[in-house]
Amino acid sequence: MKLSDKKLFLLDMDGTIYLGNELFDGTLDFLSKVREKGGKYIFVTNNSSKSSSDYVKKLAAIGIEAVEEDFLTSTDATILYLQDKFKGRKFYSFGTKSFTEQLRCAGINVTDTLEDDIFGIVLSNDTELTFSKLDDACILLGRGIEYIATNPDWVCPTSYGYVPDCGSFADILRRATGRMPTFIGKPKPEMLLLAMKKYGFTKDETLMIGDRLYTDIASGYNADVDTVFVLSGEGTLEDVESSEIKPTYIMKNIRELCDNI
Numbered sequence: 001m002k003l004s005d006k007k008l009f010l011l012d013m014d015g016t017i018y019l020g021n022e023l024f025d026g027t028l029d030f031l032s033k034v035r036e037k038g039g040k041y042i043f044v045t046n047n048s049s050k051s052s053s054d055y056v057k058k059l060a061a062i063g064i065e066a067v068e069e070d071f072l073t074s075t076d077a078t079i080l081y082l083q084d085k086f087k088g089r090k091f092y093s094f095g096t097k098s099f100t101e102q103l104r105c106a107g108i109n110v111t112d113t114l115e116d117d118i119f120g121i122v123l124s125n126d127t128e129l130t131f132s133k134l135d136d137a138c139i140l141l142g143r144g145i146e147y148i149a150t151n152p153d154w155v156c157p158t159s160y161g162y163v164p165d166c167g168s169f170a171d172i173l174r175r176a177t178g179r180m181p182t183f184i185g186k187p188k189p190e191m192l193l194l195a196m197k198k199y200g201f202t203k204d205e206t207l208m209i210g211d212r213l214y215t216d217i218a219s220g221y222n223a224d225v226d227t228v229f230v231l232s233g234e235g236t237l238e239d240v241e242s243s244e245i246k247p248t249y250i251m252k253n254i255r256e257l258c259d260n261i
Contacts, residue, residue, distance in 0.1 A: 001204045003249070003260050006226070008201035009034055009041040010192055012210030013055075015233020017043075017254055020159030023062045024232060026255025031064065033258055042195045044208075046074045046151035046185045046215055048095065048124035048166060051102045072195055074150040074185025075099060078122060079106045080194075081148070081184050090117055091148075092140055094133055094169075095124030114139060120146030123173075123181055125156065125166040134172065141177040151185035153215055157233050186210075187218030192225060209257065211235050217247045228257055 011017060017027040034041045052068040059066045093100040093110040103110045111118065114136045121140055126133065141147060149170050155162035174180050185191065196206055206225040210216020211233025220227035229235060229247035240246065251257050
């Protein structure tokens with residue numbers, strides 16, 4: 001199916017439609033064009049430091065009107081995983097206050113203090129990291145408990161470069177404890193499949209757009225949908241050359257994609 005025939009557009013955010021608080025040229029035109037052609041766009045992000053309501057506020061601040069239903073995050077996918085696999089079990093929440101509250105509101109039994117009856121740890125992109133959390137996690141992982149993480153991203157792009165993301169925090173804990181978590185979110189296909197099922201689109205009608213081969217493009221590959229790799233964020237052409245997973249299309253930015261749908 002041609003790009004012009006696509007109807008469901010799954011958009012990564014950081015490095016794809018904005019960087020920090022800078023909205024990329026072409027983003028608003030792209031979103032408007034999708035609406036005009038009767039399509040649907042969903043923001044699909046591995047960033048677990050913010051809830052969907054937080055993202056509504058962030059996008060509003062840079063000029064994009066959105067509602068919570070426009071987002072699917074790795075936290076959403078993690079909640080579904082915990083509800084399905086470990087219903088009622090108590091987890092230590094290694095993450096922001098927003099992340100912990102989102103889990104709690106979804107009915108997940110969570111705590112942010114060291115307790116004897118903790119069944120597992122759920123790790124996220126913690127922009128409120130303290131050494132106390134690292135210390136608690138090392139104690140708990142030493143007990144051999146379950147270990148889940150929202151996403152494997154090494155870094156999160158900013159206007160001044162990059163900062164550590166969930167994958168980097170997991171690597172810190174690996175070096176201290178020898179343990180690695182079960183990662184949820186991209187590159188696993190669940191968020192993409194959930195979006196297609198929820199809104200009634202086929203794989204042929206769906207397009208995944210992002211700036212990272214190892215998460216965004218890999219999730220599209222794993223979900224068997226076409227992908228667009230944009231060069232406005234973390235990934236480079238050199239990454240494509242060395243990767244086994246190849247995008248369906250490579251474009252400079254969201255503006256180029258806008259001009260081709």
